[in-house]
Amino acid sequence: MNPKFILYFAWYYGFFVILRGPSYLVASLSLPLALLFIVTIFAHGSLVAISFAVAGGPIAIVAANSINGAADAAFFRIQIRIQDLYVATNITSQDYMFALSLSYLVFSLPGIVLYAVLGSYLKVFSVESALPIIGVLVLLTLTISNLSFIIAGLLKHIRNVWGITAILSIIMTVLPPTFYPYTDIPMNLIYVLSISPVTPAAVLVQGIVGKEPLLYSMLFILLIETVVLTLLGRKFIRWRE
Amino acid sequence: MIEIKGITKRYGKHLYALKGINASLKERVTTVIGRNGAGKTTLVRILSTQLLPTSGTATIEGYDIIKDTKKVRNLISSIPQESQLIGILSPLEQMQLYLMAKGFSAQQAKAESKEALDQLELYDFRNAPSDTLSGGMKRKVFVAMALAAKSPVIFLDEPTTGLDPLSRIEVWSAIKRLTSKIILTTHYMEEAQELSNEVVVIDQGNIMTHGTIQHLLSTFNGKMRAEKLDGEEYDIKIANVAIKYIEKDKVDEFISKGYDIKRINLDDIFLSKGVMLES
Numbered sequence: 123m124n125p126k127f128i129l130y131f132a133w134y135y136g137f138f139v140i141l142r143g144p145s146y147l148v149a150s151l152s153l154p155l156a157l158l159f160i161v162t163i164f165a166h167g168s169l170v171a172i173s174f175a176v177a178g179g180p181i182a183i184v185a186a187n188s189i190n191g192a193a194d195a196a197f198f199r200i201q202i203r204i205q206d207l208y209v210a211t212n213i214t215s216q217d218y219m220f221a222l223s224l225s226y227l228v229f230s231l232p233g234i235v236l237y238a239v240l241g242s243y244l245k246v247f248s249v250e251s252a253l254p255i256i257g258v259l260v261l262l263t264l265t266i267s268n269l270s271f272i273i274a275g276l277l278k279h280i281r282n283v284w285g286i287t288a289i290l291s292i293i294m295t296v297l298p299p300t301f302y303p304y305t306d307i308p309m310n311l312i313y314v315l316s317i318s319p320v321t322p323a324a325v326l327v328q329g330i331v332g333k334e335p336l337l338y339s340m341l342f343i344l345l346i347e348t349v350v351l352t353l354l355g356r357k358f359i360r361w362r363e
Numbered sequence: 364m365i366e367i368k369g370i371t372k373r374y375g376k377h378l379y380a381l382k383g384i385n386a387s388l389k390e391r392v393t394t395v396i397g398r399n400g401a402g403k404t405t406l407v408r409i410l411s412t413q414l415l416p417t418s419g420t421a422t423i424e425g426y427d428i429i430k431d432t433k434k435v436r437n438l439i440s441s442i443p444q445e446s447q448l449i450g451i452l453s454p455l456e457q458m459q460l461y462l463m464a465k466g467f468s469a470q471q472a473k474a475e476s477k478e479a480l481d482q483l484e485l486y487d488f489r490n491a492p493s494d495t496l497s498g499g500m501k502r503k504v505f506v507a508m509a510l511a512a513k514s515p516v517i518f519l520d521e522p523t524t525g526l527d528p529l530s531r532i533e534v535w536s537a538i539k540r541l542t543s544k545i546i547l548t549t550h551y552m553e554e555a556q557e558l559s560n561e562v563v564v565i566d567q568g569n570i571m572t573h574g575t576i577q578h579l580l581s582t583f584n585g586k587m588r589a590e591k592l593d594g595e596e597y598d599i600k601i602a603n604v605a606i607k608y609i610e611k612d613k614v615d616e617f618i619s620k621g622y623d624i625k626r627i628n629l630d631d632i633f634l635s636k637g638v639m640l641e642s
């Protein structure tokens with residue numbers, strides 16, 4: 123492990139990038155904000171409905187930025203071959219993947235802060251819920267980034283990545299109970315939707331903010347997915363070809 | 364020292380990019396030359412632990428590239444032919460990250476990066492977004508990474524391709540100042556001649572010739588190169604240019620036949636593909 127490399131990489135490639143290319147930031151915010159708008163209209167301003175859409179916002183942002191990681195990691199591996207440069211250094215593939223994942227999380231920070239402000243104002247988030255939510259967001263970043271590394275490793279041509287990420291971000295962030303109460307759909311369906319790590323993350327956050335019962339089984343699922351996807355990511359990243 | 368032991372590399376089912384290569388590279392600077400697709404990059408990537416061989420192995424300073432990967436990675440820096448900079452980050456940031464991945468502290472990485480950028484006349488561009496640099500400047504940033512890392516063994520895959528003559532001289536002088544062992548690939552014969560005394564010529568996945576420049580050129584002792592467009596006498600023909608290797612006392616004869624006479628240089632080892640060495 124090379125934590126210093128990971129932190130510097132995330133700072134440069136996560137934070138500096140925000141200052142230098144804010145359009146991507148807006149892109150990752152556009153979906154949750156648009157859905158928040160629609161929910162507000164449909165629910166005729168019902169605070170209950172709105173607070174669900176607010177609670178799901180940070181999850182959608184983190185998920186979107188981590189899924190975009192598939193395009194990013196594929197670009198690094200296939201197109202600009204930066205991955206190749208790092209293979210012949212002292213860092214491991216795991217360092218490289220942590221560095222990229224953390225940079226996606228840092229990149230999500232402005233959106234998370236925006237929702238934190240909004241959520242505090244609407245009394246959705248509290249000081250006590252902050253830490254557990256951050257924990258869930260970190261796990262979500264890791265799971266989805268690793269899914270992205272798997273996709274990036276499987277791709278032969280960079281051209282294919284754009285379509286895949288577009289499909290995935292819909293399936294993974296809009297279908298799961300990110301923006302609606304998870305008790306509105308049958309429990310069996312929740313378990314099916316748990317294929318996407320966004321589902322356990324969203325269910326957990328709804329429990330943490332006290333809008334719905336806290337389901338500890340979802341923490342278990344999210345942890346398992348983190349471990350499994352991390353191991354698979356390591357296998358598929360094609361570190362030494 | 365680098366010992367290459369029977370390395371083969373197969374891509375897909377049938378394409379052998381390397382066909383059982385053996386060599387010991389003993390000199391400080393070794394140049395690998397060969398035509399496009401000869402297998403140079405494949406060899407360099409295998410030696411620098413980026414690519415696994417299909418069979419065979421190699422040792423670098425005694426460490427096996429497959430079994431002692433970690434130790435080998437500790438010893439080497441490798442600049443890939445096809446790597447490009449991350450456009451949104453500056454040269455300094457990327458060099459710093461690379462050096463930190465090589466084990467430098469943040470401060471040390473920054474200081475070494477600045478020095479190397481200065482050496483290659485890139486200091487003024489250190490904070491610019493990399494995508495605003497010219498193609499040659501981007502290439503030099505990668506060379507700067509290798510210089511700054513100061514690893515005992517450095518692989519440079521076509522470090523000077525696309526560089527203007529002055530930049531090339533900057534890179535050469537930087538390479539000469541290093542004490543590391545260097546393996547570099549190039550298409551420029553003068554580069555091989557300028558920098559190294561050991562040359563490996565690869566052709567279609569085989570080592571065609573290997574030796575010191577003096578040794579390789581010695582097979583042409585007393586000879587000159589005569590060339591003429593559409594000439595009738597030739598040892599080899601490239602496009603429509605007839606090339607004949609002649610004894611010095613035949614020079615006048617060939618001039619009268621309309622041939623241009625040239626002195627032998629490394630090009631000839633490459634051009635003749637060993638034809639002269641065998642005959």
Ligand SMILES: Nc1ncnc2c1ncn2[C@@H]1O[C@H](COP(=O)(O)OP(=O)(O)OP(=O)(O)O)[C@@H](O)[C@H]1O
Nearest residue numbers: 374375378380397398399400401402403404405406
């Ligand atoms: N990833 C790959 N998949 C399939 N074939 C490959 C791959 N990389 C290289 N090759 C093939 O292997 C052979 C050697 O390629 P290599 O890149 O080693 O050549 P090179 O000597 O470096 O050429 P150049 O001077 O153009 O850089 C070529 O026939 C090439 O098509």
Ligand SMILES: [Mg+2]
Nearest residue numbers: 403404405444
């Ligand atoms: Mg090459």
